[in-house]
Amino acid sequence: MSNIALGIECRNENADSWRAWRILHAVFPVTGYLALACPRDVGCLADDHSCTPFACTRRSDALRAALQAAEISTEGSLEMFVTILNCATVVIALFTLAMVFKTRAEQEKLRRRQKRAETRHAAVLMNEFRQIAAFLELRDLLQPVRPLPMLREWAISPDFGLLLVDLIDEHRPRVIVEFGGGSSTLVCAYRASQATNCGIHSYDHDDSFAQRTREQLQKHGLDSHAEIHYEPLRPSQFLDDAGEVIEWYGGGSIENLPADIDMIVVDGPPSHLNPWARYPSLPAVYDKLSPDCLLILDDAARKSEQQVVERWLKEFPEFRLQSPSTEKGAAVLVRGSRSISI
Incomplete structure (x- = not known):
């Protein structure tokens, strides 16, 4: 229904007319001027075409229908926006939760790797100590006349x-x-x-x-x-x-x-x-x-x-x-x- 002229013109400064125009213009934007004109071929009951938008039966029906459509469209758009916002919130929460679990898993993996490295390092140091101690004891037992190879x-x-x-x-x-x-x-x-x-x-x-x-x-x-x-x-x-x-x-x-x-x-x-x-x-x-x-x-x-x-x-x-x-x-x-x- 956008880009459709309703064929209604409001020539007075009626507040209801301007309110209706603003709603229609917001809901059904029309390129250029949204004319509120009452052409003769619509069968308006007023001969001088000086009626207000809500005095003419045809104009009133059109405006009511437009306003109802505007309200329905606005409510539907709002509900859709809330639904999209809720979905986006759920997606962001799930993504954040997944990142938290991933970070914790990486930290645990790093901690285990560090512990294994520390264990290997301690084993290497202990073996070096054992070999040095064994060499010193071996040298004392053999009493070599020259350095051992x-x-x-x-x-x-x-x-x-x-x-x-x-x-x-x-x-x-x-x-x-x-x-x-x-x-x-x-x-x-x-x-x-x-x-x-x-x-x-x-x-x-x-x-x-x-x-x-x-x-x-x-x-x-x-x-x-x-x-x-x-x-x-x-x-x-x-x-x-x-x-x-x-x-x-x-x-x-x-x-x-x-x-x-x-x-x-x-x-x-x-x-x-x-x-x-x-x-x-x-x-x-x-x-x-x-x-x-x-x-x-x-x-x-x-x-x-x-x-x-x-x-x-x-x-x-x-x-x-x-x-x-x-x-x-x-x-x-x-x-x-x-x-x-x-």
């Missing part, structure tokens, strides 16, 4: 070296066989020379590492207490769980080892060559073991070493497992009924 990383950790010293003191081995030499060879040689009269046979697949171990022993005056054997890895009679051949020290000197081996230290070959690389350490010398033999495995926290230990225990049930706490993990297999305190 760098420990950790590829070499044994100080707490594993301290474990070797404790087991040598308690077990008193006469023959120690070591697969994978280095710093552990030096530690064993020091303690064996001080506490027991035993021989150490160390095997390494890398000639440069074997030579480095010999030099360290010479510097510390322990070369007479340990024999270093360079044995390159070659296909052996031992198979992994998939039936593949495991490479093992193949120089032949292992066959010449003395009988009654009291202790085996396993820190080689590197497991990155084959997850089962260290498995032959026990079956290769099984026939030469003493009734109370010990086997000490380094890096026992790794999955590859753990599966090797499980296979050993399954195939050689006379061994019992003890797992002392060390930086890289350690597994001690005890044969027979002998008990050790670690």
Whole structure:
């Protein structure tokens, strides 16, 4: 009905007429002038067309209809506006609530992450303290004539070296066989020379590492207490769980080892060559073991070493497992009924 001229003209200054005009103009805006004229073809009852808007029956009906429409439109618009406002309020409230929950979730996630970081940091600091304390105790026990080589990383950790010293003191081995030499060879040689009269046979697949171990022993005056054997890895009679051949020290000197081996230290070959690389350490010398033999495995926290230990225990049930706490993990297999305190 907008842009429709009602054909009514109010030529007097009647207040009701102006009120009606204002309402109509507000509700039904007409471009330009909204004429309140009474043309002759509407059949107005007044001959002089001088009637007021509410005196003419046709004009009165038109105005009433327009006013009613204006009131209905105004009420409908107001109700629609209130509905839209309520919907907008609900949407804003839901959005605000969602943002609050999201913020709280992010804060909780950040708090948990910070707590885990603090826990890891505390564990790292505690491990560093343990390794420093173990190194100082190891140095006091061995009383080396020269500084000990760098420990950790590829070499044994100080707490594993301290474990070797404790087991040598308690077990008193006469023959120690070591697969994978280095710093552990030096530690064993020091303690064996001080506490027991035993021989150490160390095997390494890398000639440069074997030579480095010999030099360290010479510097510390322990070369007479340990024999270093360079044995390159070659296909052996031992198979992994998939039936593949495991490479093992193949120089032949292992066959010449003395009988009654009291202790085996396993820190080689590197497991990155084959997850089962260290498995032959026990079956290769099984026939030469003493009734109370010990086997000490380094890096026992790794999955590859753990599966090797499980296979050993399954195939050689006379061994019992003890797992002392060390930086890289350690597994001690005890044969027979002998008990050790670690």
